[in-house]
Amino acid sequence: MLAPDADPRALARPAFSLPSPKGLLFGAGLLALALLLQPAVPPRVSRVLRLALFPFVAFLALASPFWWRFEPFAISIPADFRWAIFAPYGWLKAVEWGLLSSGAREREFAWVGFDGRDEExxxxxxxxxxxxxxxxxxxxxxxxxxxxxxxxxxxxxxxxNDVAAPRPIHPLVRADSLTAAQDASAANSQLPTPSPSPSPPFEAIQPPSIADDPPHSPPLPPLAKAKVASLTAEQRLHPLRTFSDAFHLLTSLRGIGYTWGPPLRSLAPPSPTHAAFVRRAAYMFVYSHVVSTLCLALQVLDRDGLLAPFLARQLSLLPVSSPAAVADFISSTISRLCIGVSLYAQMNIGFEGACLAFFVCHLATNALLSRLANALPSNWAKRVSWRSTFDLREYPPLFDRPFAAMGDGGLASFWGKRWHALFRGPFTAVGYRPVAKLTRTLGLPKKASQLAGVFVVFALSGWMHWQALLAARHALGEGLSPALLAFAAARSIPPTSLFPRPYASLSFLERHGTFVFFLLQPVAVALENFWIAKTRKRVGGWAGRIWVALWVVVLGQAIVGRSWLALGLVHGLPPVHLWSWERWLLPTFSLAPMPIFMRS
Incomplete structure (x- = not known):
């Protein structure tokens, strides 16, 4: 029997746990595929082993967010969605690397670094x-x-006027196939962490059009060739070097410095010095945390019905006919807009935090090696000559002013340049190129093939987000434990704050808004290119800003924002008045589900 003075809040507390580390096992499989792509592995062996391995890696990548999630998973949709978003990326990477031909292996995954024509x-x-x-x-x-x-x-x-598509742009100008074939072996053996070259970070070249044939492998610049030639075969094929190159390939999501990656001129400018890099990354990290936390707080206030009454009281002071209805509209619109803004901020938190962590590891490694060299005898100290390098050109900002320069270049420029390019490589390899090639083989015109490829790329992007939501909502009914319900009742938290509405009660747009939004984007790109072809004018200025804002911001909040809120992207978060200081001050802690980080 319970004591009469027992606090019911302390008696009912559901258990919280992080996803199991087993959920990252598909990353080990991707690392194995990256190792098989290295030049130290014979082509035939690489091809056979990759074909045998990639189905298991692809399956594990898709299954991981269903098997291992945050607990209690019934109220962890916001955290599980972020956890599951990279699982489809792992599937795409496994398919891309597993089906890669031996010729494409030599062409596409050569490290060319940053030695450009200025160095020549x-x-x-x-x-x-x-x-x-x-x-x-x-x-x-x-x-x-x-x-x-x-x-x-x-x-x-x-x-x-050709239809633009997010195909990776090669870092160097194209060369004839004979020169490329001569330099293919040297390109594949270059270490992907060379010392900074004297060339400037930007190369004044025109990127090839998406309508071009697939470019051949570019030749290495003279200084890069000299670096490779100075290495012996034993050094180039050393196991530690092979593992280092494979790990670098796995973690290089944008492919900066690789043949398949974009040139620096198509990305946001990197920081000029290490000090400027640290200042920029630290500022963006803190700023994005503030934006993300405020957006989540506004969404929770709207979910709990507290934001609209507050706005209605303010509107009552103005000559508004029906302040309650206007306040409801403003509250829901703010909440839907905060979906995109918060995801943008959270991606910056993860990226800038990882960049700062890599830089700290770089400094710590060199400091440790220097102290070790000073402590060892002179004959042993000579063996500790290697030092870590941190090339700033590998770490440009994740986004290139997507909102400040929204109208410059139109919608194609927004998605192809302003937005992040984390998934451009697999989208192009798995989606755009096969579809464009198939449609050309079937006799479709070039522009129709390009549009089909762009359509598939946006469909893959929609599928990636939908798959993450599907994993986050999997078997919600099985997670309704008595402890969870008692915990919420003891704190006067209504069930509508814990669980989203049943899937069967949602409208078509609320269920499938993700695909509707992403499949409308290639339609807008086609209309944009049609207008450019007829008028011979580029999209820009205030008209371009309004055009892009209509398709990205207005339709985004009305379609995908409404859908994701209905599917539970803020459900399970505690009411704002119960947030502890950790949720306000520590980055991403505001996404944690109940019962942790709550005031008593």
Whole structure:
């Protein structure tokens, strides 16, 4: 029998637990596939083992967020959605790497670094003083490139109206297939963490159009070739080097510095110095945390019906005919808008936090090695000569002013350049290229093939978000424990704050708003390109800002924002008045489900 003075709040407390580390096992499978892509593995062995391994890795990636989740999972939809969003990415990566041909393995996954044509000019200039005869050859080569660019100018202008798609842009200008074949082996053996080159971080080249044929592998610049040539075969194929290169490939989500990745000129500018990098990353980390926390607080206030009455009291002071109805509309609109803003902020929190962690590890590693070298005898200290490098060009900002420069370049530029490029590689390899190639084989026109590829890319993006929501909502009814209900009742938390409405009671738009929103985007891109083709004017200015805001912000909050809120993206979070200080001050802690980080 319970004591008469027992506090019911202390008697009913559901257990909280983090997802099991087993949920990351598919990452080990992806690392194994990345190891098989390294040049140390013979092509035939790599091909056979990858084909045998990738189905298991793909299955494990999709199944992990269903098997291992936050507990109690019935009220952990917000946290489980963020946990599950990278599972479809793991599936796409497993399919891409598993089905990659041996030729594509050599072409697409070569590390070219940041040694661009400016470095070639520096290298050529240094040789002018020692070999007068080579000066003419260098000038002739430069003149040939200039003539080729002039001849290609008309072709590029004719391709300006082609449908844009998020295909990775190669870091260097295309070379003829003969030169690429000669340099393929050298490209694949270069270490993906070279010392910073003297070339500037941006290369003034025109990226190839999406309508072009798949580019050949670019040749390595002279200094990069010299670095590779200075290594022996034993050094290039050393097991530690192979593992390091595989881990680098796995963690390089955007592919910066790889053949399949974008050039730096298509990304946000990197920081000029390490000090500026730390300041920018720390500022964005703190700023994004504040934005994310405020957005979640507003969403919870709207969910609990507290934001609309507050707004109605303020509107009653104004000449508004029906302040309650207007307040309800404003409250729901703010909550739906906060869906996109909070996800944008939370991605910045994760990215900038990871960048700062990598930089701290870089400093700690070098400090430890320096102290070790000083403590060892001189003959042993010579063996501790390696030092970690941290090239800032590998860590540009995740987003390139998506809201400040929203109208510049239209919707295609917003999704292709302004928004993050974390999933561009697998979307292109698994979605765009196969579909575009298939439709061209079937006889469809080039623009129709491009549009089909773009449509599939956005469909994959919609599927990725839908799959994460599906995993987060899996078997919700089985998680309704008596302890959970008693815990909520003891704190006067209504069931509507804990659980979303049943799936059967939702409207079509609330159920499938994710796909509706993402499949409308290629339609808008097609309309945008049609307008450009007819008017010969680029999208920009205030008209472009309104155009992009209509498709991204207005339709986003009305379709996908409404859908995700109805599916439970803020359910299970405690009421704001019960938030502890950890939810306000610690990044992402506001996403934690009840009962942790709550005031008594």
């Amino acid at each position: 000019r520096v290298h050529a200039h240094s040789r002018e003083h020692t070999c007068e005869g080579k000066r003419g050859a260098v000038q002739q080569q430069a003149a040939g490139k200039t003539t080729a660019r002039e001849e290609d100018g008309g072709a590029r202008s004719r391709r300006a």
